[in-house]
Amino acid sequence: QVQLVQSGAEVKKPGASVKVSCKASGYTFTSYDINWVRQATGQGLEWMGWMNPNSGNTAYAQKFQGRVTITRNTSISTSYMELSSLRSEDTAVYYCARVSGAYGPWGQGTLVTVSS
Amino acid sequence: DIQMTQSPSSLSASVGDRVTITCRASQGIRNDLGWYQQKPGKAPKRLIYAASSLQSGVPSRFSGSGSGTEFTLTISSLQPEDFATYYCLQHNRSPYTFGQGTKLEIK
Numbered sequence: 001q002v003q004l005v006q007s008g009a010e011v012k013k014p015g016a017s018v019k020v021s022c023k024a025s026g027y028t029f030t031s032y033d034i035n036w037v038r039q040a041t042g043q044g045l046e047w048m049g050w051m052n053p054n055s056g057n058t059a060y061a062q063k064f065q066g067r068v069t070i071t072r073n074t075s076i077s078t079s080y081m082e083l084s085s086l087r088s089e090d091t092a093v094y095y096c097a098r099v100s101g102a103y104g105p106w107g108q109g110t111l112v113t114v115s116s
Numbered sequence: 117d118i119q120m121t122q123s124p125s126s127l128s129a130s131v132g133d134r135v136t137i138t139c140r141a142s143q144g145i146r147n148d149l150g151w152y153q154q155k156p157g158k159a160p161k162r163l164i165y166a167a168s169s170l171q172s173g174v175p176s177r178f179s180g181s182g183s184g185t186e187f188t189l190t191i192s193s194l195q196p197e198d199f200a201t202y203y204c205l206q207h208n209r210s211p212y213t214f215g216q217g218t219k220l221e222i223k
Contacts, residue, residue: 035212045152045160045203047212059210062117095159099150099207104162104171 002026004034004096006107012114017084020110022096029077030054032098036070036081040092048094051079086114118142120206122215128223129194137189137218139204144184148208151180151189155200164189196222
């Protein structure tokens with residue numbers, strides 16, 4: 001079935017970087033955009049950015065410009081989201097998701113905790 | 117950026133009630149809108165795509181309508197498992213934007 005499976009929880013210190021992976025299966029990885037979304041505890045959903053896995057083109061929310069990088073490895077159908085210069089406010093669950101097309105799977109979420 | 121104004125922010129209703137949630141876009145987004153349901157501790161689940169298409173496997177009591185700037189999600193007869201938080205998402209133009217969410221609670 002069409003699914004996205006993410007890497008496990010991370011604990012990072014302020015100022016560090018984190019890289020979360022999202023492995024796609026059940027469909028042609030390069031045919032659909034991958035989005036990254038985050039959610040702090042008790043808060044709403046926040047769109048971070050998007051990547052076209054075929055071209056590698058990306059777009060990021062202004063809030064994260066300069067700190068977020070979305071990449072992919074098409075040979076293993078995997079997208080990556082790297083967030084740098086972490087601060088406590090970046091503690092959240094991070095999701096990858098397809099938002100267009102007849103299937104709209106989300107990954108299970110990856111908790112990133114930023115704490116000294 | 118396109119702003120998505122979702123209302124109401126919270127709603128109390130009873131099993132069997134008909135419920136409507138609205139999202140208004142600050143500019144036209146054609147039908148590039150999805151509706152999502154999220155339960156505590158779980159990833160969001162898409163209910164509706166392309167504004168009015170029912171996601172496979174989602175009960176037919178859920179429906180979506182609208183195009184351009186005004187969109188609605190309707191639940192025709194609330195079931196106990198429908199009490200959750202609902203979000204709209206526009207994916208017409210980057211940056212994509214979510215509504216603020218509607219928390220649907222049991223009356």
